[in-house]
Amino acid sequence: MTRAFKILTFQASAIAAGALIIGAVADMARAAPAAPAAVTIGNFTFNSPALTVKPGTTVTWTNADDIPHTVVSKDGAFKSKVLDTGDRFSFTFAKAGQFGYYCSLHPHMTGIVTVKA
Amino acid sequence: MLDDLDDSRRGFLKCMAWAGTGALFAFNGGIGSSIGLDAALAAPVKHASIQPFTFAQISDSHIGFNKPPNADARATFREAIAKVKALPNRPDFVIHTGDVSQLSRDEEFDDAGQILKELGLPVFFVPGEHDMLDPDGGKAFLNRFGKGSQGAGWYSFDHRGVHFVALVNVADLKPGGMGNLGAGQLAWLKADLAGRSSSTPIVVFAHIPLWTVYADWGWGTDDSAEALKLLARFGSVTVLNGHIHQITQKIEGKVAFHTARSTAFPQPAPGAAPSPGPLKVPSEQLRSMLGITDALFVRGHDRIALIDSTLSA
Numbered sequence: 473m474t475r476a477f478k479i480l481t482f483q484a485s486a487i488a489a490g491a492l493i494i495g496a497v498a499d500m501a502r503a504a505p506a507a508p509a510a511v512t513i514g515n516f517t518f519n520s521p522a523l524t525v526k527p528g529t530t531v532t533w534t535n536a537d538d539i540p541h542t543v544v545s546k547d548g549a550f551k552s553k554v555l556d557t558g559d560r561f562s563f564t565f566a567k568a569g570q571f572g573y574y575c576s577l578h579p580h581m582t583g584i585v586t587v588k589a
Numbered sequence: 590m591l592d593d594l595d596d597s598r599r600g601f602l603k604c605m606a607w608a609g610t611g612a613l614f615a616f617n618g619g620i621g622s623s624i625g626l627d628a629a630l631a632a633p634v635k636h637a638s639i640q641p642f643t644f645a646q647i648s649d650s651h652i653g654f655n656k657p658p659n660a661d662a663r664a665t666f667r668e669a670i671a672k673v674k675a676l677p678n679r680p681d682f683v684i685h686t687g688d689v690s691q692l693s694r695d696e697e698f699d700d701a702g703q704i705l706k707e708l709g710l711p712v713f714f715v716p717g718e719h720d721m722l723d724p725d726g727g728k729a730f731l732n733r734f735g736k737g738s739q740g741a742g743w744y745s746f747d748h749r750g751v752h753f754v755a756l757v758n759v760a761d762l763k764p765g766g767m768g769n770l771g772a773g774q775l776a777w778l779k780a781d782l783a784g785r786s787s788s789t790p791i792v793v794f795a796h797i798p799l800w801t802v803y804a805d806w807g808w809g810t811d812d813s814a815e816a817l818k819l820l821a822r823f824g825s826v827t828v829l830n831g832h833i834h835q836i837t838q839k840i841e842g843k844v845a846f847h848t849a850r851s852t853a854f855p856q857p858a859p860g861a862a863p864s865p866g867p868l869k870v871p872s873e874q875l876r877s878m879l880g881i882t883d884a885l886f887v888r889g890h891d892r893i894a895l896i897d898s899t900l901s902a
Binding site for chain 2: 539
């Protein structure tokens, strides 16, 4: 008796989990999430200085230099902490627009993210 | 008299551009000569009222830096301090031209302060861009090393007839630009210099060079021309900078420019590498590329001498 109850419970959980997964996949398909994008910082440059992404894209900057850098948007939309070697900073661009940015330590380092559907 | 000074200097201006890793330039009667020492001479001073004295410049200690070519920037900073202590003429004080720390961390500033205490001398600071990285954009630095300063950390003081001006060109940097002084600081500088006799020798120190050494790497200060305009009427101006971790020097008009070595790591000559990142030299070579600068005011010799020495010398 006890054993049968356990099996039943297990089956119920499995079905519930399956339903959750299917639901999540359906949500993802509807929202058509943009693939994440990456920018490496190396040799005192943003290696994709002009990046075009879809709304909703998360862009991650990784500092591959052995000198710290920052990622700061010109209009104040985002601002990283200081990124030492290997540190990352991510920002999700919800809306369309052009987002110029620079390194506040080495301001000759500049880049731009263009967000359009 | 100032015209005479101009004439006497015109002849050697061309000798001074890009003097490499250090030679002693001696100027007598307007003739420049170079002798094979690890030293360089800057602006002459024609004022017998100035008492002879020396001060030392240290720069770019980057406490916390621990990557190639220097696994321990604290150790080389200690060696630089020992070098200052061993100078034959005890300096009246020391200036640190910025990048005290690598990441503006409390422990980095604390260790720098602790090591500097071994000097037993007053130290005057300006911040580098690495000292502005705390969440408050430079407060951690200013609380320790900028007491009594104005704005982002600028100030001036007088010592034995010489007027010293500490400028900050690493605050509020503009996208696409280089170093920046800003309107507020320039207005302060104008007021600070107003009323001073043009015969007062001036020493200006700031982190990023106040002339464009290499624009592609941001090695210059966008509005430095504004500051130099305010300094133009003075007969002797010496500008001491850091940031580029190597010696460069030039003379323009009555202004002598000089950058000091780092105590942490060397950087490549302008354009000599894909980026200005640390020059990864072999460890046995490192100390020959790090060093200090000793500035010597000599009464009766009409000159200010800047003598660079390395940690290996």
